[in-house]
Amino acid sequence: MSNSRPLPLLSFEPGSLPPIRGRSDNDYDADDDGDRPGNPRRWYHYVPLCIVVLLLLAPHPSIFHVLLNYHYLTLRAPLYFVVHLLIIYAFSFLAFSSLIACVARDPGPVPEAKSEDPHDVGGSSGGGGGEISIEDALLSTAPPSDDYLQPGRWCRICWKPKPERAHHCSQCGRCVLKMDHHCPWLGAKCIGFRTYPSFLHFLASVTFLAAYVSVVCIRGLVFAFSKPLAINELTPVHMLLLSFAGCAFTLVMGSFLGYHVYLVLTNQTTLEHISPFYLLNHLPPLPPSRLSSPPQERQLAYPQRRAVRAAHSRLRLYDVGWRRNTAQVFGSGTGLGPKRCWFAAWAARLLWGGNSCGSGTQFPRNSHAEDVLVELAAELVRLENNTDRS
Template sequence: MHRSAGATMAWNVFRFCTALRGLGSIMILLVLSIVGVTYYAVVVYNYGPALFAGGASTLLALVVLLLFHFLLVMLLWSYFSVVFTDPGSVPPNWNLDFDEERGETAPLSGLDFNSQVNSQQSIAHNDTGHPRARYCRKCNQMKPPRCHHCSVCGRCVLKMDHHCVWVVNCVGALNYKYFLLFLFYTFLETTLVTLSLLPHFIAFFSDIDIPGSPAALATTFLTFVLNLAFSLSVLGFMIMHVSLVSANTTTIEAYEKKTTPRWMYDIGRKRNFIQVFGNDKRYWFIPAYSEEDLRRMPVLQGLDYPVRTDLDGQEL
């Protein structure tokens, strides 16, 4: 009976992961459909015609349309950067251990290797808090620190945060910054749309005679509700990820409670932020890294993470 229940659970999980893979282009089309409906309501129906109204209406429409198009470009740029950027894969035949005395990398011994294979811990480290290599039974390979296996993608992902159905991809070391920018610009865009359509939404429930076809009015109403809902939900999600970045942890690591009482990768808020967004401030708000940062910051490659040297509770 126990074996049958276990097999059923494994089969259900497999079917669930297969279903998530199958969403694929459907989710991308859904996102583009929401963008299309929003574009029609804001640009085509409401603020586009207002450009020719004259006076303050023209100025307001110009400001709204300029901000709307700028944020839309940044949103789509960030979104497709997350979709098409590999979150980070384990290099072939990767093998790493940390030598405590030399502070360098060294091959795993046979005893250590067998110990790692038999261990099912999510985060392995030695007594000094240094990261240790782990073994993935599904991929049959060693895993770098902070790497996790994604059942949806069917492979190990470097510094995996979560698998996001909206971007049809894992969020990991190489596209986490792009995901955060996607949240940021989505929040700004949906907030702008909500505020710009608020007067039209209020007028919808008043006795004012609103020009336009019923379909156009319904589209405006739907757009307002959708963007308000997305704005509030993305705000909560963004606040959560800001706290994760400030502590240099991921959603998986926080869920596994590996960040308490002292998280060895938390090296201070400023340096934690730089590990995700890079040193070059010119690139902080665009989904890209400078060549200098990619060359001088191994952490951006997802394999090598500095650890804190003070594990005695001293505040950084």
């Protein structure tokens, strides 16, 4: 470890300094691959993104062929032709605008730990190049501005603060604020605090685009089967392919969208939803026993694991009601500056999904969270004592 590297206060405790490559069982987002800060991206990481762009662009010649031959030449309905064309191109534009936002924006840079107060233990521990002496740390009475000494609040790979709900992505080699998941399809980047609204916007735009094209083409197919001689013979083939692809995309992207709408309404990230053991990092201190405080996943026996899963099923740690949960994701600003204007905010939401609310480092908790966590801690200790006696 180099002397120039800023140290967390945790390192003052002899023997407690973890190895850089070490891994806590509760760091469910980290693995042993690619855990170097700032993994470089290779050309092949962009291949899935090119496939996504190709899938979005490829149907357009067929769509134009269907609209031209069916609505304009066969039905002689130029108004329908123009309206369908505008709606389809509008959805395509919205899909591309949010795709660009997802690819171009940083998903959630973790701010450096700063401290304006030289006695601020928590802030001084993390950055700005300031290290504090043990004496200063022990004499300090000021509460830390952000307690990076709590379990899981310091990234052992980036060696930086890890705010609440931030996670280390092993693929990107960095921590991301409110990381939802790593998406190989959108430029091999994480979906995090700053890109999650755009990701939802992209899912919604593609789902509605696919559904709209399906409906238009299925209606055209019905007409083609009833009056086969009234329409160009190639047009039903285009309609059939577009209907099939549209239905498939509607089902796949629509179910993905539905899942993420559920996550937004309950204020969960994908990682938090699929990983019940993240709750262990939020438990109150446990009495001395075989379990560490907080306990590690590998220390838990089967009944204790079952207790954690049961608590996870009834506790959504950050759920503060669906209105506030939704407001947290879609926020009120444009993300382009400090000024807030309702028109610009709504334009941003419409065009690329807008911007999440707040700084992305602190989140209000469910009012029942502490009770459930205390119950879970007591249950784990009780089960541990039962195991010791038996």
